[in-house]
Amino acid sequence: MTGAIEVYYWPTPNGHKVTIACEEMALPYVIKPVNIGRGEQFTPEFLAISPNNRMPAIVDPDGPDGRPISMFESGILRVFCSISAIRPMAPTATQTRSIASMACWTNGWPGASSSPANTASPT
Numbered sequence: 001m002t003g004a005i006e007v008y009y010w011p012t013p014n015g016h017k018v019t020i021a022c023e024e025m026a027l028p029y030v031i032k033p034v035n036i037g038r039g040e041q042f043t044p045e046f047l048a049i050s051p052n053n054r055m056p057a058i059v060d061p062d063g064p065d066g067r068p069i070s071m072f073e074s075g076i077l078r079v080f081c082s083i084s085a086i087r088p089m090a091p092t093a094t095q096t097r098s099i100a101s102m103a104c105w106t107n108g109w110p111g112a113s114s115s116p117a118n119t120a121s122p123t
């Protein structure tokens with residue numbers, strides 16, 4: 001990876017999922033704030049990156065054929081981060097399964113959908 005990933009972000013649990021992944025995998029990134037309280041997710045510029053008007057989203061400056069490419073949905077963004085951290089190697093079959101499992105787990109469980117009510121152990 002040569003250029004910093006642009007992370008379209010606002011400080012919510014879904015936003016944190018991508019910045020935490022970048023931090024943990026030591027990937028270079030720059031924050032592009034999207035103030036969803038002010039409706040910045042509805043600008044034509046942001047909708048061109050994330051057509052479902054939701055952050056997080058990213059622009060990878062080192063996309064296919066050397067051209068920038070955008071992606072949205074936090075689960076696939078974490079898959080992208082994991083694969084980027086392994087480059088220039090391709091993920092092994094074992095790593096592919098681990099990456100997919102972690103991405104789906106973090107999509108459905110920690111973060112936006114977790115709360116003290118549903119993380120407490122029944123007694």
Ligand SMILES: N[C@@H](CCC(=O)N[C@@H](CS)C(=O)NCC(=O)O)C(=O)O
Nearest residue numbers: 012014036053054055056073074075
């Ligand atoms: N499934 C999406 C959910 C993203 C999402 O819900 N983002 C919210 C903030 S946490 C958002 O941008 N909302 C703006 C809106 O609904 O207009 C993901 O995991 O990336």
